[in-house]
Amino acid sequence: MTTPTDHGLPLSPYRSTADDVEFPGPARGPGEGPAFGHESDMRERITNAKRVVVKIGSSSLTKDDFTVDPNKINHIVDALQARMNRSDIIVVSSGAVAAGMGPLGLTQRPTDLATKQAAAAVGQVHLAHQWARSFARYDRTVGQVLLTAADAGRRDRARNAQRTIDRLRQLRAIPIVNENDTVATSEMRFGDNDRLSAIVSHLTAADALILLSDVDGLFDRNPAEPDARFVSEVRSGRDLKGVVAGDGGLVGTGGMASKVSAARLASRGGVPVLLTAAANIGPALEDSSVGTVFHPSEDRLSAWKFWALYSADTGGTLRLDSGAVDAVTSGGNSLLAVGITEAEGEFNAGEIVDIIGPDGQIVGRGEVAYDSDELAGMLGKHTHELPEGQRRPVVHADYLSNYASRA
Known part of the structure; x- marks a missing residue:
């Protein structure tokens, strides 16, 4: 593998060398705040996972003007490349609608289905190009996999998606999975890519799911409030008692409530989940010492039973x-x-x-x-x-x- 020539020194496990990259949210430096420096057996398990699904939200991939941010993607790809020395990586990428807004001159996320689909059609091209360009710095090829809820709902189509992702991995290409917003109807959507990432993690028999948000992890309320309590480990629903999670932001549909729901969904299927900020992707992939960990159910559901419960029509x-x-x-x-x-x-x-x-x-x-x-x-x-x-x-x-x- 080649090393990028535009970054100089090797990547630190805790920081991108692209110091001008700014991610939204209150993420801090290593060791700063309650969301950092955690250790547990489950975090070690995530650290040693052989197959990892990494979900990245819209705000972590785009600029304030709703165009794709190459520096943010480089920062993410640098960290993914470092983890690929010991793990297979499957990326679930949001951002198609957001990435299409700037080129189309849209200043706010569209609310009608036709405009969303038009933005996604434009944005998917820009987003896929930036992922391919960034991974090419490491001589890696990417493959785009677009799914709808109808694909997951039909067992034969879900198997086809699984085979495609597996074959991409066998050919040493990086699967970039996104919801196919250009054809999905409002009635047949995953709702957000957080849920999609949970389904993909089970569909591909992943050993861990890493959900990258715009906050350091799960707090019992808005982390901007001075008395907000950080939740480092979620072993069962009892640990979520009293937690109030919010909705999505300007360009995304996920929000913390969506991420908690997706993390619980994946963990019910036996997949451990690490939830943290995109700015913390380095330590998240290096040693899982940041953010919130959702412990999995001990009895992992078979692929069929998970599909029947959570995906099937x-x-x-x-x-x-x-x-x-x-x-x-x-x-x-x-x-x-x-x-x-x-x-x-x-x-x-x-x-x-x-x-x-x-x-x-x-x-x-x-x-x-x-x-x-x-x-x-x-x-x-x-x-x-x-x-x-x-x-x-x-x-x-x-x-x-x-x-x-x-x-």
Whole structure:
């Protein structure tokens, strides 16, 4: 690998040598403030992760005039390159809409879908060019992977995306993943690239997810407030009690609330998450000593169960009685017709359906074994009351995933 000729000395693990790079937010120097200098077994695990997804937000990639900032991207790529000596890196990059605003003469983020898509169409070109230019300093090639929620919702398309990303890695190219804003509708969007990064981290069997924000980590309130408390480790939902997270900024849609939600989503799937500021990318990738760590669930979901719970399109709903809810959430049992009180929607065998309890709360999802028309005549019946061809479970335990153990 070659070394950039425009930066002089080797990159410090804590600072970019591009000293003129300014990132938004209150990020400080190494060791300054409560968000720095942390150690834990989970941070060591993130440090040693072999496959890492790194998500970068819009504000970390663009200037105040809404054009792509080459210096910011260089700073990020320098740190990514240093980590690539020991890890595979997959980048989830926001910024397409923001990067298109400047060239189109837009002074604020568009709110209507057509203008957003137009901005994304322009911005994706500029953004991809800057990623390619910056990684080329290290003789590395990038590949752009654009996804929609519909891609993730269909199992065959999700597998195709997974194969594409894996093949890019095998060919030593850096996958740059972004939501395909040019074709995504308002009804079929990930909502923000934070959620997309959580889905990608599980889709690619990543060992860690690093979410780069514009603040040093998670605080229980706005960090600008003098009594704001820094949260260094989130081991369960109990550690989030009393935390108030805000919405997105001028050019992004994520905000801290979105990042916490994405971190919890990834951790439920067994992926540890480090949340910190883009300005802290050096120590984040070097030793994970900065920001907030979200501990993963001990029992990592299979790729299928994670997809079924958090990505899949659903064809209908099955409403259960309380006994059936207990059986499928705590007993690891298959769902039988006797426990189903109502089936809603028109679906075919093999589709994913929502499974809800008598109070209307969604308790899980599963792959249904019968068409909705056939299932209608089976509801509430014991297995021995059904014809021979209808005695298999409505949803087999192997194809049923519940939320009960993912709190």
